[in-house]
Amino acid sequence: MRTTAFLADDDILVDCGTGVGDLELDALRRIDHIFITHAHLDHIVSIPLMIDSVGDSRSVPVTVYASAETIRILRSHVFNWLVWPDFSAIPDRHRPFLRFQPLKVGESVKLGARTITALPAHHTVPAFGYCLDGGDGQLVYSGDTAYSSELIAAINKVPRLRHLIVETAFSDEQHGLAVASRHLCPNMLTAMLDEIHGHPEVHVSHLKPGLGERIMAQLAAYRGPLRPRQLEQGQVLEF
Missing domain, CATH: 3.60.15.10 (Ribonuclease Z/Hydroxyacylglutathione hydrolase-like)
Structure with missing residues (x-):
């Protein structure tokens, strides 16, 4: 693991x-x-x-x-x-x-041609997401978060978003646990995806051990324009 x-x-x-x-x-x-x-x-x-x-x-x-x-x-x-x-x-x-x-949220670090910006997230401790800008395209990583209108608004301000890595730790049967621990489950993630304006590739991370197949099966029923896929160990994303 x-x-x-x-x-x-x-x-x-x-x-x-x-x-x-x-x-x-x-x-x-x-x-x-x-x-x-x-x-x-x-x-x-x-x-x-x-x-x-x-x-x-x-x-x-x-x-x-x-x-x-x-x-x-x-x-x-x-x-x-x-x-x-x-x-x-x-x-x-x-x-x-x-x-x-x-x-701080909204603050950026410039590293050569790359820029990394802290984004808001909603978790049980102070938490960030990050936007990585490679110059030609951008990737957003949610970090650990519950549903967050602030994070959604920040994602919708990213003009060249190619990839969204977003956590979904629990299945829908564990909705109460997801809410209590400020994580996402499939129905919360899909509600979030419905509000995203762009068309990034969506990669699902942070699946709890033993729950991956159940979580991804529940996400497969989503009929919105974005198609979440499980992020794989060692996967390479270009942007």
């Missing part, structure tokens, strides 16, 4: 779950930027081990971008010298292995 991690080009990670473990050490060394949606373990678990593995073989720190609250959680509960060393102070604060960069 792999948890959420997306590699953009060879130097950017969006979330840092256990999927990072599929990368060889040389590939890990090339990652300069990590954009985190929120502080839940399945999205951040590989940050400490990755920094420990590559920190002393790099000449510049790895930058972790996230909301101020997510950074506070990471500092307080992970990089606190109790659970894990504070790599923002190793080997010293002038030359750290890791640096944190806070973002």
